[in-house]
Amino acid sequence: MKTLPWLLLLAVVGLTGCVTPFRAPSDVAHIQLTRGDSPFVRVEKIWLERKKGPLVVKGYVVKRLEADDTTQTHLDVTLYDSAGAVLRRTVGHFEPRQIPRRYRRPDYASYSVPLDPLPGGTVRIEVRAHEGDHS
Ligand SMILES: [Zn+2]
Incomplete structure (x- = not known):
């Protein structure tokens, strides 16, 4: 049954099976997008978009079945x-923060994190789900 929510998600959001379902704007098309999961949340989709001006990284996260809050x-x-050096680190949030239990669908939420001004030399952007705080 593990693959069922995945298939449903594809049907729900109308995307292909690719983690990066949409083509990035040409000036940032070289940037590699990577994702990381947490014990509670999986980063399911990630793409770059510049529709209303600012460059944003967008996507979907899915709540793991065993996760609650x-x-x-x-x-x-x-x-x-x-060189693998960190140029910038931003904390973003998915909406809704409490991922709802959805009827006959995977429990998902969406995120959109602004990237402007994108530091020159950015070649990789990672979106990683994380529990806990940063001190
Ligand atoms: Zn964190």
Whole structure:
């Protein structure tokens, strides 16, 4: 039964099986997008978009079946250069923060994190789900 929510998600959001379902704007098409899961939340989809001006990284997260409260989970968006150094780290959130239980669908939420101004030399953007805080 593990693959069923996945298939349903594809039907719900109308995407292909690819983690990056949409083509990035050409000036950022070289940027590699990577994702990381937490014990509670999986980062399911990630793409870059610049529809209303600012560049944003968007996507969907899915709550794991065994997870309950997702309000303590956030997204760490990290920008790396070609040497693997961190250029910037932003904390973002998916909406709704408490991922609802959906009838006959996977429990999902969406996120949209602004990236402007994107540091020059950014070659990789990672979106990682994370529980806990940053001190
Ligand atoms: Zn974090």
